[in-house]
Amino acid sequence: MSSLNASLATALSGLAAEQGALEATTNNVANVNTPGYSREVPVLVTSNPIIVDPLTLGTGVTLKTIESIRDPILETRIQQETQTQGQLSALVSALSQTQVSFTSNTGDIGSQLSNFFNSVNQLATNPADLSLRQGVLTAAGNLATAFNVTANHLTSQRTSLDSSVEQTVSQINQLSQQIAQLNGQISSLENVGEDPGGFLDQRTNLIDQLSSLVDVSVIPSDNTINITTANGTALVAGQQSFQLSTQPDASGLQHIYAQGSDITSTIVSGQLGGLLQARDQQIPAIQKQLDTLAADLANAVNAVQTAGYDLNGNPTGAVDLNGNPQAPVNLFNPPPATGAAASLSVAITDPSLIAASSDGTEGNNANAEALYALRNQAVINGQSPTDYYSGIVFNVGNASANANAEQSASSLVLQQLNDQRSSVSGVSLDEEAANMVRYQQAYSASAQIISTINSMMQTVINMKVS
């Protein structure tokens, strides 16, 4: 038969359990506004009963653990969306800066292209006019400068993105290290049956931060987690973190290495993925188009220029009046195979060397007309210079607008997922208030039982004394 002492122990277990439960509620309320905090719930279980033949008697309640409420699938989806968000954020930022170079203004390539052809058109009205000839040279110089400025801006933007790559790798290394340390703390607590809720929240927060930087996969393993990049390169294995490093390639751009292997091309998501996409794909593609425009335009203009005669009646081609070979008088310096836009420059300073005439006579403007006709000729990949440039501007704008829209969509999805996480893991003050009353009442009831048992014991003691 059960003793009063046993009943007292049972009531005490109730007191302890309700007190523990109330602690969980207190912690929840305290963290109601803490970002990333996951609600804790006490897990109460019945203590092992004792069998006093023929009865099985309960021995009270045990607070088994305090659990943090998490949805692992939701966490994974948030991490994936955070990676996408990070990638798009970096890409949008880079493309916005690129777009500035192609914004219509007085100094942009489009305006200078138009000014150049307009100046040639004016020259055709009076090919002997030196001031109009000077106007063509000035416009050609401005056009070359516009190409140089735009190309240099793109190059410096790539350099800046390159620095960001290095910084991001450094941040990734720091986060990996912190996560590995937390893994150790979480393991230690879990091994002794303690709840590592607070550390788990910290780790989740760090993983979210890491996800925004690089595409990662989180693989649970026993009491810890391993983190790899999308292609399986280990970043964190239990309590050990693996550092990424950067090394410049032959062109001076930083490549990312993990344990000796170049993993640059495998990183496609997160801020690092966005930076690499902009640095290695988007901007080089624009640079290539710009180089094509600069080189083909310069070659086309030079071809017309070297087919005519200057103001003095001398041929500007490779053969002089006597049939002897000579250096052709180009308008633009022949562009190099790569980097034409950055190095485009005017080859002559003497305006009389412009070949406006097609027969050597002073009033002939046929070559100037031919030069002006280039404006509408398909001399650049089957397109006129203006159309080709418009295509570049359209591509840049379109890429930027699409990346913006993708980012907005990603933000909406991420917001929705975070709302879902809040509904699962967030603290509801109403619920906590109800829990508080519940635990308080249970505590009071247990205390009342103890008081009753005490009274009963007094009765028993008094019986003995009397």
Add this chain to the structure above:
Amino acid sequence: MTPLPPSASLASTAQLLVDGGAELIQASMAILGELESSLLIGQKALLARDLAGVEQATREQIRLRRALEVLWARDVLHPRNSDPTSRSEPGCESPLATGLRAAQLRVLHLGRVQAALLARARRSLRMISNLLAGPEAIYGLPGDDGTAPNVARSGEGEERNPCRA
């Protein structure tokens, strides 16, 4: 959302800007405003996987697109300015025309966001259909009727079994 034909949209916009027809611009802006609201509703429905809501919003967007087409086609057929080469410079646009351009850009952005959300929803559906398909199925895009790829309908396997007597 079904996109507006670019040529019609550009031609009519240019015409609107040339004409500066306040009534036409205001009517266009009213429809574009409705389109904007409908796109926002569609986005919410997409995020909530509310298929009925998505369908309703899409129907509304198609109706508004047609309304815009009719409005702009009428203006292109009966232009108030007969010179087709004339274009108003961006700096010389009336405030109404600037407002119209801004509304168009907003709708364009929302349309792109809608397309991005649809692509995501499609990816999610494919993933779910692959999960539901089971190990014997060939993984791929969901069928037109929304079923998982290669999921045998009841009885289909039996009817097609050539070994059956």
